[in-house]
Amino acid sequence: MELLAPAGSPEALRAAVCAGADAVYLGFGQFNARRGARNFTSKELAEAISYCHLRGVKVYLTLNTLCTDREMPEAAECAVEASRMGADAVLVQDMGIVRTLRQVAPDLPVHASTQMTIHNLDGVKAAADLGMKRVVLGRELSRQDIARICEQSPIEIEVFVHGALCMCWSGQCFMSSVIGGRSGNRGMCAQPCRLPYGWGDELVENYPLSLKDLSLAGHLKELQDIGVACAKIEGRMKRPEYVYIATRTYASALRDGHEPSPAEMRRLEQAFSRQGFTDGYFMGRKGPEMFGVRQAAAEPEELFAQIRAACESGEGPRVPVKFYAMMRNGRPMQVGVEDPEGRQVTVSGGCPEVARTRPVTRQMVEAQLAKTGGTPYRAEQVIALVEDGLSVPLAAVNALRREALEELSRQRLTPPERRHGQYNPGAKYENFRGEPAVQVSLRHAEQLTFELIRRRPDLIILPAEEIANHRDLIRPALERGVPVAVSMPRICLDRETDELRRQLEVCREVGVADAFVGNLGFVAPAKEFDFRLRGDFGLHVFNSQAIKEYKRMGFQTLTASFELKLAQIRDLAKAVPLELIAYGRLPLMITENCAIKNQSGKCVCSNVNTLTDRKGVRFPVERAPGCRNEILNANKLFLADKEADYRRSGVSAIRLLFTTENGIECGQVLDRYRGKGGYTPNDFTRGLYYRDVE
Numbered sequence: 001m002e003l004l005a006p007a008g009s010p011e012a013l014r015a016a017v018c019a020g021a022d023a024v025y026l027g028f029g030q031f032n033a034r035r036g037a038r039n040f041t042s043k044e045l046a047e048a049i050s051y052c053h054l055r056g057v058k059v060y061l062t063l064n065t066l067c068t069d070r071e072m073p074e075a076a077e078c079a080v081e082a083s084r085m086g087a088d089a090v091l092v093q094d095m096g097i098v099r100t101l102r103q104v105a106p107d108l109p110v111h112a113s114t115q116m117t118i119h120n121l122d123g124v125k126a127a128a129d130l131g132m133k134r135v136v137l138g139r140e141l142s143r144q145d146i147a148r149i150c151e152q153s154p155i156e157i158e159v160f161v162h163g164a165l166c167m168c169w170s171g172q173c174f175m176s177s178v179i180g181g182r183s184g185n186r187g188m189c190a191q192p193c194r195l196p197y198g199w200g201d202e203l204v205e206n207y208p209l210s211l212k213d214l215s216l217a218g219h220l221k222e223l224q225d226i227g228v229a230c231a232k233i234e235g236r237m238k239r240p241e242y243v244y245i246a247t248r249t250y251a252s253a254l255r256d257g258h259e260p261s262p263a264e265m266r267r268l269e270q271a272f273s274r275q276g277f278t279d280g281y282f283m284g285r286k287g288p289e290m291f292g293v294r295q296a297a298a299e300p301e302e303l304f305a306q307i308r309a310a311c312e313s314g315e316g317p318r319v320p321v322k323f324y325a326m327m328r329n330g331r332p333m334q335v336g337v338e339d340p341e342g343r344q345v346t347v348s349g350g351c352p353e354v355a356r357t358r359p360v361t362r363q364m365v366e367a368q369l370a371k372t373g374g375t376p377y378r379a380e381q382v383i384a385l386v387e388d389g390l391s392v393p394l395a396a397v398n399a400l401r402r403e404a405l406e407e408l409s410r411q412r413l414t415p416p417e418r419r420h421g422q423y424n425p426g427a428k429y430e431n432f433r434g435e436p437a438v439q440v441s442l443r444h445a446e447q448l449t450f451e452l453i454r455r456r457p458d459l460i461i462l463p464a465e466e467i468a469n470h471r472d473l474i475r476p477a478l479e480r481g482v483p484v485a486v487s488m489p490r491i492c493l494d495r496e497t498d499e500l501r502r503q504l505e506v507c508r509e510v511g512v513a514d515a516f517v518g519n520l521g522f523v524a525p526a527k528e529f530d531f532r533l534r535g536d537f538g539l540h541v542f543n544s545q546a547i548k549e550y551k552r553m554g555f556q557t558l559t560a561s562f563e564l565k566l567a568q569i570r571d572l573a574k575a576v577p578l579e580l581i582a583y584g585r586l587p588l589m590i591t592e593n594c595a596i597k598n599q600s601g602k603c604v605c606s607n608v609n610t611l612t613d614r615k616g617v618r619f620p621v622e623r624a625p626g627c628r629n630e631i632l633n634a635n636k637l638f639l640a641d642k643e644a645d646y647r648r649s650g651v652s653a654i655r656l657l658f659t660t661e662n663g664i665e666c667g668q669v670l671d672r673y674r675g676k677g678g679y680t681p682n683d684f685t686r687g688l689y690y691r692d693v694e
Contacts, residue, residue, distance in 0.1 A: 001224045001231055003254055004060070004158070005247040008236035010040065013048050015244040015307070016057075018316035020251030023058035024048075025091065027236065029078040031071070032062035032187055042081060049085050050413050055376045056319045056340065058088040062236075064113035065187045066094050066542040066561070068568060069425070076104045076423035083108040086415030089133065092116075093171060093185070096545030098130055100423060107418035109133045111158070115171035115185065116520065117538070120494045121149050123521030128154045136160070136232065138169055139214060140592040141493070142284040143222065148494050150227035159223060162246055162268075163234020165211040165278070165290075167193045168589035169491060172538060175588040177563050177693050178633055185540060185563065188694040193589075194293070198612045199599050208595050208611065212292035215268070215277035217249065218259045238272060241304040244311060245271040251317075270300040281592065288598045320380035321408070323369040323401070327352050327360070327386040335369065335400035337408050345407045347400050355391035362386040368397040375405055426548065428573045431650025438673055439579070439655045440666065441487065443622065445470035449663035453477045455670050458653065461485045461516060465625055468503035471510050478511045485514035486531070488522040489625040490538050490590050496626055497525065504529045516559075523553065532556050537581060544573035551575045560651065562586060562637075566689045569649040577652035582639045583669060584657025585620065585632035586687060595629050596621055603627070620660050632659055638684035640672045645689075 005016035007026040016024050026048065027039040040048060045061075052059045061082045067075050075097055079090060083105040090108055092098055093115035101110055111134040112118055112127040119138040127135050134156040137146065141159075150157050166173065175192050177183035182190045193209035214234070216223065223231060231254070233246050249264045260268075269276065275292030324336040332348040352360075362384045370379040386392075437458035442448055445466040452460075453476055460477055464486050467474055477484055486507045492500050504515075508529050515531035517523055518538025526533055535541060535550055535558035542561045550558055557577045560569045572578065596609050610618040617634045624630040637657075639646055646654060656673060658666050665679075672679040 001220070001228055001254065002058075003247070003251055004230050004232040006163075006233055006235040006238065006243060007048070008039070008238065008243075009240065010044050010048060012236075012238070012240040012243045013052070015240040015311050016247050017052060017055055018311050018314050019244045019247035020255070020317050021057060021247050023060060023088070023230070024052060025060040025062055025232075025236070027062045028082060029074070030187070031065050031067060031075045031078060031097075045082065045087075046085050049087060053086060053412055054319075054409055055316070059086075060111065061087045061090045062113070063097055064091045064093040064115050066183070066185045066540055066563070067097055068564075069543045069571060069573075072096065072100060072425070072543055072545060073423050076100050079105050079108065080420050083418055083420065084415060086413075091136070094540065094542060094546060095549045096543040096547075098132075099545045099549040102131065104421050104423050105418065106421075107416075112136060113171075114138060114160070117169055117171040117491075118520060119145075119169070119491060120497065120521040121152055122497070122524040123519065124149055124153050124155065124157070126520040126523055134158055134229065139165055140169060140281045143219070143226070143282050144284070145493055145495070146223070146228065146282075147226040153227075156229035157227065158230035158232055159216075159228050160214060160234055161216040161220070161223070161231040161250065163214055165214050165281075167209040167211055167591050167593065167595075169592065171540070172490060172590050173588070174563065174586060175631070177688060178586055178588055181688070181691060182694045183563055186694060196614065200610055200612065200618075202612065204612060204614050206599075207291065207293045208599060209589075209591075210274065210293050211290055211593070212274045212276055212278040213272070214279070214281075215265075216279055216282055217253060217265065217268075219279065219282060220250070220253050220259075221257065235272075240311070241307045242271040244307045245303075267303065270303055286593050290593060291598070318372070318376055318378035321372075321377045321405075323366075323379055323382040323384075323404075325365055325369060325382075325384040325386075325397070325400075327365060327384070327390055327392055329354065329387055329390060333392065333396065333400060335397070335404050337401075337404040339408060339412065343408060343411050345404050345411065347403045347407065349400060349403075350393075350396050352387075352390040352392045355389050359389045360386060360392040360394075364394070365392065365397055368394050369401050371398070371401070372405070377405060377408075425544065426573070427575075429575060431570065431574065432577065432652040433650075434652070436580075436647065436651055437653040438670065439653055440670060441584075441655050441657045442466070442666070443659045445473045447658055447661065447663050447666050448473055448477065449667070450476065451667045452663060452670065453480055453482055455667060456480075456482055457670060459483050459485055459514070461487050461655070463487050463625065464489065464500060464503040464507060467510065467512060468506040471506060474510055474512075483514070484512050485516055485534065486512050487516040487536065488518060488526065490518055491592070491624070491626060491628060492522065493626070501525060501528070504531075517555075527554070535559055537562060537587075541578070544575075547572060547578070548575045557653070559655070560649075563688055563693050565692065566645050566649045569651065569689075572650075574650060578650070579653040579655055580646055580649065580651040581637065581657055582646055582654035583637055583673065585634075585636055585659045586657070587630055588619065588633055589629075589631040590624055591629045591631070593629075594627060595631075596623075622659060633685070635683045635685040636681040637687045638681050639686070639689070640669075640679075642686070
């Protein structure tokens with residue numbers, strides 16, 4: 001199992017390699033999910049790849065953020081530059097970058113970042129169909145979930161084993177961007193989950209969204225046994241000393257086949273922790289014990305000083321090589337070396353002479369060849385054939401050894417031959433100029449009143465479980481010619497998919513033909529039941545290339561990311577009709593850990609539950625399918641008085657997102673967006689449609 005370590009700076013990279021990492025991941029340019037890390041310049045990246053490859057360590061480039069149309073040429077250039085240097089793979093989130101890489105660097109291996117929220121086998125298979133070689137699974141999966149995926153996965157599986165845990169599923173958090181304009185999907189998360197919150201009118205004194213750091217140090221053998229290809233350590237924002245300690249701890253455990261000792265775990269806690277570590281998700285034990293905060297503590301100066309000294313003086317695990325030598329009378333001496341990947345180098349020079357006094361022995365030649373100090377290599381095996389009675393200057397043997405290793409190093413540093421192309425944005429499309437359809441997205445079937453049906457929205461969207469459990473409430477709309485679409489859950493683990501398929505079957509039986517899909521893992525189930533594919537906001541449609549790629553996958557419509565400005569949406573090449581969320585409480589988080597149950601000790605999802613921040617702002621917390629939570633924005637998005645603006649953006653439909661509204665409110669909002677009535681929310685926001693998001 002490969003051990004993958006973070007490298008937020010050249011210093012952290014050297015620490016990871018010295019500590020025994022098999023691979024490192026790093027950011028280059030602005031298109032990575034840790035833009036706050038130091039990251040690497042072009043010169044530093046070239047040096048990093050050479051440094052790592054010489055030592056048998058792979059380098060993975062993170063291009064795992066969402067990218068605008070204007071940024072795409074630069075992102076393509078970053079990928080090509082890294083590919084030419086010999087980067088071993090690139091991690092991605094954005095489907096537009098996936099498409100662009102296929103065009104500009106088709107031979108560069110692509111890994112699906114955890115930001116793609118892939119969490120079930122169908123999602124892994126969809127990534128494989130896209131040409132990806134590896135998937136980084138969501139941190140929320142249990143040991144059984146991971147084993148089930150590994151058993152049938154057509155590509156490699158990577159799992160986080162240590163580091164920070166986000167409360168929200170990676171890639172689905174909008175809290176930082178909607179509240180503060182700093183997008184986690186753009187590498188600029190402000191970590192509002194680490195702040196204190198209260199419940200309802202309670203004083204703000206708890207940290208219900210701050211999880212302890214993950215540690216699976218005691219489960220490495222199990223991960224190996226179930227088929228995980230790569231164990232990943234989080235921490236590109238962390239200092240080099242942390243990287244060294246974490247990497248060394250896990251490398252030793254993997255190498256020696258044992259769990260870390262209590263002393264090693266104490267060192268990990270000293271380096272960084274939030275009141276200890278948790279393996280709750282992996283073990284299937286969710287709850288309050290998984291939560292913790294970073295407490296003020298003095299820096300472990302002595303420990304960090306020891307680590308700095310170790311990094312400065314040590315090379316870390318050296319590359320094992322095999323030496324071969326042949327010394328025969330009257331023929332040039334030959335020295336060969338072979339590395340673990342099978343590269344072979346043979347050099348020759350000078351002819352041995354007959355010894356006048358003390359002849360050279362096989363042991364003497366082998367001893368000289370084994371002296372690899374000062375290089376990244378260690379002699380794993382040395383075999384020399386030396387004829388009796390010869391005189392061989394040991395300095396000549398040393399010179400041949402150096403020459404062989406220099407040539408081997410040159411070969412190890414030669415980038416692989418890869419194809420590269422120019423970025424071409426492709427065709428543009430004229431914007432839709434008609435009147436956008438008005439769709440209503442309901443959270444509960446009870447919101448679908450006769451009055452709402454009588455108003456005849458252009459489309460009614462309901463969750464799969466609501467349609468399946470309340471089919472009698474759906475039929476009146478279908479009978480009156482008002483189309484109904486099903487929205488897939490945002491998260492559905494493999495153990496939950498049988499129930500989802502049952503729900504989808506009911507949806508088809510009652511006459512639902514369209515499905516809103518917000519995750520790669522639900523494309524296959526939607527196609528299985530022959531639904532018309534419509535892309536939901538979870539797909540992060542952020543650029544024109546993403547639209548074209550989703551069209552290639554069979555999507556008939558897509559929803560624009562609500563992290564884009566209206567002007568950016570206007571300029572997208574709309575290869576398929578594009579829709580816009582124009583009203584409602586925007587989703588901020590979807591969580592696997594039930595904050596409601598953690599607070600109350602029981603399931604009270606049917607009650608009104610609100611998180612209150614330090615300023616007294618209240619965020620509704622709703623139940624999501626699978627006993628998950630969805631945290632919604634305090635203020636409602638409202639654009640009814642901005643019709644001219646969203647019409648200029650060229651969208652073919654707008655969606656009214658109803659969550660906490662009752663049936664009467666739903667009707668009033670629909671009327672207002674059709675130019676009737678005077679409904680205006682008490683507190684509202686324009687979202688991110690008019691302001692730049694970092």
